[in-house]
Amino acid sequence: MKSGLILRPFLVVLLLAMVLRPVWFTPLLAPLAPENGPVIYERASLWSLTISHLGLVLAASLSATVVAVGLAVFVTRPIGAAFLPLSRTVTNIGQTFPPVAVLALAVPALGFGAGPTLVALFLYGLLPIFDNAVTGLRTLPPVTMDAARGIGLSPSQRLRTVELPLALPVILTGVRLSVVIALGTATIGSTVAARTLGEVIIAGLLTNNTAFVVQGGVITGLLALLIHDGLVLLEKRLSA
Amino acid sequence: MRAVSPPGLVFAIVGGALLCVPFMTLAANRIVAGHGVMVWALGYWPALMGMIAALGAGLSPRPTLRLFAGALGLACITAQVSQGADLLLADAGDYARTSPAAGFWGLLAVFSLLIADALTQLHPRPLLRAGLLIVALAALAVVFWSGLLGDLSIAQEYVSRARQFWTALAQHLQLALGSLAVAVVIGFPLGVLCHRRGGLRRAMLPMLSFLQTIPSLAMFGIMIPLLAWVATTVPGAREIGIAGIGFAPAFVALVLYSLLPVVGNTVAGLDAVPPATSDAARGMGLSATQQLWQVELPLGLPVLLTGVRIVMVQNIGLAVIAGLIGGGGFGSFVFQGLNQTATDLILLGALPTVLLALVAAVLMDILVDLARPVSETAR
Numbered sequence: 001m002k003s004g005l006i007l008r009p010f011l012v013v014l015l016l017a018m019v020l021r022p023v024w025f026t027p028l029l030a031p032l033a034p035e036n037g038p039v040i041y042e043r044a045s046l047w048s049l050t051i052s053h054l055g056l057v058l059a060a061s062l063s064a065t066v067v068a069v070g071l072a073v074f075v076t077r078p079i080g081a082a083f084l085p086l087s088r089t090v091t092n093i094g095q096t097f098p099p100v101a102v103l104a105l106a107v108p109a110l111g112f113g114a115g116p117t118l119v120a121l122f123l124y125g126l127l128p129i130f131d132n133a134v135t136g137l138r139t140l141p142p143v144t145m146d147a148a149r150g151i152g153l154s155p156s157q158r159l160r161t162v163e164l165p166l167a168l169p170v171i172l173t174g175v176r177l178s179v180v181i182a183l184g185t186a187t188i189g190s191t192v193a194a195r196t197l198g199e200v201i202i203a204g205l206l207t208n209n210t211a212f213v214v215q216g217g218v219i220t221g222l223l224a225l226l227i228h229d230g231l232v233l234l235e236k237r238l239s240a
Numbered sequence: 241m242r243a244v245s246p247p248g249l250v251f252a253i254v255g256g257a258l259l260c261v262p263f264m265t266l267a268a269n270r271i272v273a274g275h276g277v278m279v280w281a282l283g284y285w286p287a288l289m290g291m292i293a294a295l296g297a298g299l300s301p302r303p304t305l306r307l308f309a310g311a312l313g314l315a316c317i318t319a320q321v322s323q324g325a326d327l328l329l330a331d332a333g334d335y336a337r338t339s340p341a342a343g344f345w346g347l348l349a350v351f352s353l354l355i356a357d358a359l360t361q362l363h364p365r366p367l368l369r370a371g372l373l374i375v376a377l378a379a380l381a382v383v384f385w386s387g388l389l390g391d392l393s394i395a396q397e398y399v400s401r402a403r404q405f406w407t408a409l410a411q412h413l414q415l416a417l418g419s420l421a422v423a424v425v426i427g428f429p430l431g432v433l434c435h436r437r438g439g440l441r442r443a444m445l446p447m448l449s450f451l452q453t454i455p456s457l458a459m460f461g462i463m464i465p466l467l468a469w470v471a472t473t474v475p476g477a478r479e480i481g482i483a484g485i486g487f488a489p490a491f492v493a494l495v496l497y498s499l500l501p502v503v504g505n506t507v508a509g510l511d512a513v514p515p516a517t518s519d520a521a522r523g524m525g526l527s528a529t530q531q532l533w534q535v536e537l538p539l540g541l542p543v544l545l546t547g548v549r550i551v552m553v554q555n556i557g558l559a560v561i562a563g564l565i566g567g568g569g570f571g572s573f574v575f576q577g578l579n580q581t582a583t584d585l586i587l588l589g590a591l592p593t594v595l596l597a598l599v600a601a602v603l604m605d606i607l608v609d610l611a612r613p614v615s616e617t618a619r
Contacts, residue, residue, distance in 0.1 A: 032465055082246035086357045093356060096601040098557025101590040104574045108583040109342070184455030188561065191578050201461045205565060210465045217458035228453045 008229065015222040019046045022215065033211035041200045041212050046219065053196040053223075056114060056189065057182045060121030065175055068126045072133030073159065087130070094127045099185040107192050117189030117196075124185065125178040132174025136167030169239035176231040183224045197223070247357050248299040248306060255295040255313075255350045259288075263343035264321065266328045269335040270393065270582055276341050282324040290316035291347065298354045307358040313351035317344055318383060325391035337393035339584065366609040373602050394591075397584040404573075409592065411487070411568035416555040416596075419491050423498030423551060428544075430499075431506025432532065441507060448500040456561050459496065463489035464565060490567030494558060498551040505547025509540025541611040549604035556597045560589070 022040045033039040074080040106116035148162045190198030204212025262276025294313035328338045434441040482488045521535040563571020573589030
């Protein structure tokens with residue numbers, strides 16, 4: 001797509017500018033700030049908030065990927081087959097749990113801060129990845145599987161050299177869904193005192209400062225958009 | 241057939257372990273942390289025996305027996321928590337609060353999963369599922385209205401804001417279902433147009449999926465200045481309740497989030513109609529509109545309804561965030577509770593939200609199954 005070639009670098013530059021040089025946007029945001037109120041969020045550097053936001057999402061998504069793919073491999077082997085219906089039910093029920101509610105319920109159990117946010121992101125992140133990994137591992141072309149058996153590969157060799165690589169694009173789609181949800185839920189983590197970009201939006205909401213709200217909103221929006229876009233590109237490359 | 245159900249074995253082990261963690265907590269007032277009380281310290285033996293029996297019966301490979309085991313387990317933990325609250329509060333101060341603890345919540349999950357697993361195997365017909373849903377909700381209502389759980393901290397929290405609770409429920413439903421209705425009214429014709437015009441589809445679907453990527457808090461936040469601007473510039477907008485803060489921005493944000501599943505599933509549902517069927521319809525001389533209403537729509541209905549299910553469950557969850565921008569709903573309890581570190585207030589907002597989402601999911605699954613052609617449902 002041609003428009004992507006121009007748009008993508010532009011959005012990356014815009015995001016970097018908003019995070020690293022927020023002062024540049026003072027004239028644009030000033031009309032939205034209350035009179036004599038601050039225009040640019042300065043209680044914490046946007047850069048450090050972005051890093052801590054991404055750190056939370058990365059840690060939660062990586063561990064969720066490892067655990068979810070592990071579980072998916074287990075229930076698609078003969079030894080774990082008895083758990084397949086149950087695991088499907090759990091994923092279906094789990095996905096109806098609102099992410100915000102999961103976050104709120106983690107607080108009584110774990111207290112405030114990054115802990116409950118990380119746990120909520122991890123738990124919620126498991127579901128789409130597991131769902132897609134199971135689908136990916138169960139819908140492999142039978143001809144390929146027969147061929148793999150025919151050339152004498154052991155079950156573990158088949159898993160590593162045939163099944164997982166073939167299921168990878170589908171698994172990645174699950175990872176992408178999970179990362180996008182995690183990016184959004186992490187924003188709400190600020191309400192339980194996790195350090196994320198949501199802090200900027202919430203500070204704006206509490207002080208009626210629309211400039212903060214827009215600043216935080218646009219940065220998190222761009223971040224989610226670019227990461228989503230990057231993962232889609234990766235999927236396309238892998239399945240080509 | 242195996243002698244033991246493998247998931248049942250896991251439930252028994254996990255359930256056994258959960259019997260050894262605090263079942264309830266007792267706190268001096270609603271804010272301070274309480275101390276845990278073990279299930280055997282509550283001294284209500286019939287319920288404890290019932291729980292152990294239920295975990296044991298859950299091992300059976302027969303799904304019907306496991307279904308009843310799960311129901312027995314749920315009844316026993318309810319009885320236990322009710323009796324336990326009486327016992328704990330009997331010799332505690334006036335402001336003392338007692339709540340279910342990790343043991344209760346864990347066992348609640350274990351017994352619910354036992355039931356869910358048994359139901360997956362039994363695979364009841366849609367109408368039977370609807371009956372089971374009504375029975376479950378009726379049981380829940382009886383437990384609440386009977387006052388069995390009235391001594392628990394969360395019930396006290398409810399009593400002190402009963403009226404706010406029902407207002408919050410009404411607002412929550414207005415936000416979640418109202419935005420769904422608007423999204424269907426806009427999204428369905430848009431989906432039909434996208435199905436007929438490839439060009440529109442290529443422009444529309446990426447744009448809608450772009451909207452869905454934006455984190456919810458950011459979307460709600462960005463709606464505030466936009467709607468504040470509409471309220472000041474469009475005459476009459478303020479009179480119909482449009483304002484920068486409150487209900488309107490939350491509602492618009494939810495509508496935007498709902499469009500992708502509605503439009504996407506409408507397109508997918510109409511696409512799924514076999515070309516031969518469409519040809520036959522055209523051959524019979526049906527006009528494009530007749531084809532849509534008499535052929536494509538009935539055949540695409542299950543996929544369409546799946547889109548509605550996705551939106552309904554998603555909106556019930558997202559409507560919580562409206563609480564942050566003064567839009568009302570259960571989110572206002574959740575965020576107030578988080579601010580005051582009042583666990584019960586958080587639960588008072590979060591638990592009904594989860595329940596609403598679950599009921600919506602089960603209900604919509606039933607409708608989706610009913611909309612399927614008979615030959616498929618009968619399998």
